[in-house]
Amino acid sequence: MALSSIKPSAPRTVSAANLPAAPQQQALTQQAPEDAFVPGLKPTVKQLLELTKLEASPEFQRLDPSVRQQVLSSLHDGGVTPNKVATAKALISAPGFKSMAPENQKLALETLAKTGFNRFIGKSLERLVNAPSFNQAQKVDQTAMLSQAKNYPNTASIGNIERLSGKLWFASQSHEDKARTLKTIAYMSDPSRGDRTIINNTLEKILGPDAKFDIQWVDHQGRKAGHAVDSDTMQLDYSYATPDNGPGVQSKLDWVGNRTVPHEVNHLLSNYKVESSYKFVEDEYRGWYVGVQAQLGRPPTKAEAAAYFKNAYIDDMLGIYGGTASGVRHGKEAGKMFDLISKAIGVPVTDNETFYTSLTEYSKKGTGVRNEAAPPPPGNIDNR
Numbered sequence: 014m015a016l017s018s019i020k021p022s023a024p025r026t027v028s029a030a031n032l033p034a035a036p037q038q039q040a041l042t043q044q045a046p047e048d049a050f051v052p053g054l055k056p057t058v059k060q061l062l063e064l065t066k067l068e069a070s071p072e073f074q075r076l077d078p079s080v081r082q083q084v085l086s087s088l089h090d091g092g093v094t095p096n097k098v099a100t101a102k103a104l105i106s107a108p109g110f111k112s113m114a115p116e117n118q119k120l121a122l123e124t125l126a127k128t129g130f131n132r133f134i135g136k137s138l139e140r141l142v143n144a145p146s147f148n149q150a151q152k153v154d155q156t157a158m159l160s161q162a163k164n165y166p167n168t169a170s171i172g173n174i175e176r177l178s179g180k181l182w183f184a185s186q187s188h189e190d191k192a193r194t195l196k197t198i199a200y201m202s203d204p205s206r207g208d209r210t211i212i213n214n215t216l217e218k219i220l221g222p223d224a225k226f227d228i229q230w231v232d233h234q235g236r237k238a239g240h241a242v243d244s245d246t247m248q249l250d251y252s253y254a255t256p257d258n259g260p261g262v263q264s265k266l267d268w269v270g271n272r273t274v275p276h277e278v279n280h281l282l283s284n285y286k287v288e289s290s291y292k293f294v295e296d297e298y299r300g301w302y303v304g305v306q307a308q309l310g311r312p313p314t315k316a317e318a319a320a321y322f323k324n325a326y327i328d329d330m331l332g333i334y335g336g337t338a339s340g341v342r343h344g345k346e347a348g349k350m351f352d353l354i355s356k357a358i359g360v361p362v363t364d365n366e367t368f369y370t371s372l373t374e375y376s377k378k379g380t381g382v383r384n385e386a387a388p389p390p391p392g393n394i395d396n397r
């Protein structure tokens with residue numbers, strides 16, 4: 014197809030009269046990249062040559078006309094540069110790209126265009142579409158993977174979508190659950206949020222070459238976000254991730270991805286069991302602590318620890334851990350549990366009486382103490 018047959022932003026003749034009168038200083042700071050096609054200016058011979066070579070290439074020629082149109086219009090958008098042309102050409106030449114449906118090819122190209130034809134994103138997309146696990150996936154599942162790459166267009170998210178595609182437990186999920194898993198993993202992988210050490214360690218335990226843990230989606234009807242069910246599986250609640258190709262609700266994904274998943278992985282790493290033992294209480298406190306740190310990028314404060322203990326052990330007489338934790342408080346390991354609470358909120362807790370008065374005592378403390386970081390619990394607090 015000839016360049017002239019597509020008119021995304023047809024080169025216009027430029028005269029001094031239709032150039033904006035910019036102050037000299039502004040012109041310097043807004044200087045376009047060396048090889049940019051500035052809208053309103055004619056592309057240079059070099060740029061036209063690159064485009065012409067692309068248009069003449071067999072990789073371009075064999076594309077569906079609608080895909081060809083998209084390649085050219087997105088290259089023109091913001092100005093053609095040889096680097097953009099090279100990045101686009103590399104992607105359309107990827108073996109995996111050639112076998113994709115035109116709709117999916119367009120999705121991958123939209124992601125590339127969204128990032129200004131960033132060559133690292135281009136490389137990540139090439140790796141994803143070339144992965145055997147991606148090639149073998151159903152077309153709708155390829156759409157789901159590429160949609161989340163577009164929603165979270167960074168190399169970490171796209172790389173982790175590729176790693177996820179190769180996990181058997183993921184391949185055996187329903188299409189709806191795949192959509193849920195994809196957006197959760199893509200969200201967690203986005204490096205702009207949370208404690209990256211904990212979240213990346215957590216992702217490694219799910220996606221790494223030696224990963225043993227997997228995700229199941231279940232209907233807890235929103236009662237709890239997650240649950241570690243056996244030695245290697247965590248269950249997450251349907252209500253936190255919609256089964257579609259959209260980016261999901263940020264507040265929900267921030268909770269389930271950046272807080273609940275690190276919490277449950279921490280349990281899976283400690284051979285967690287629901288039982289009336291001090292270990293269970295410590296595992297829960299550690300899981301909570303790691304989840305807060307992962308999501309907020311800072312340790313929980315003593316105020317947050319006090320609210321946690323109230324919620325976990327005291328509200329409605331027994332709190333969310335019910336008789337399991339109550340059994341510890343009345344058993345031979347009670348002293349260890351009291352000591353854990355005492356250290357976390359900075360108030361002496363020595364028996365069941367001071368256990369109940371501890372939060373009242375805590376509430377008399379000034380904001381200085383409330384805002385202090387709660388001390389970390391023993392054990393693995395970064396999911397390494």
Ligand SMILES: [Zn+2]
Pocket residue numbers: 276280296297300301
């Ligand atoms: Zn837990």
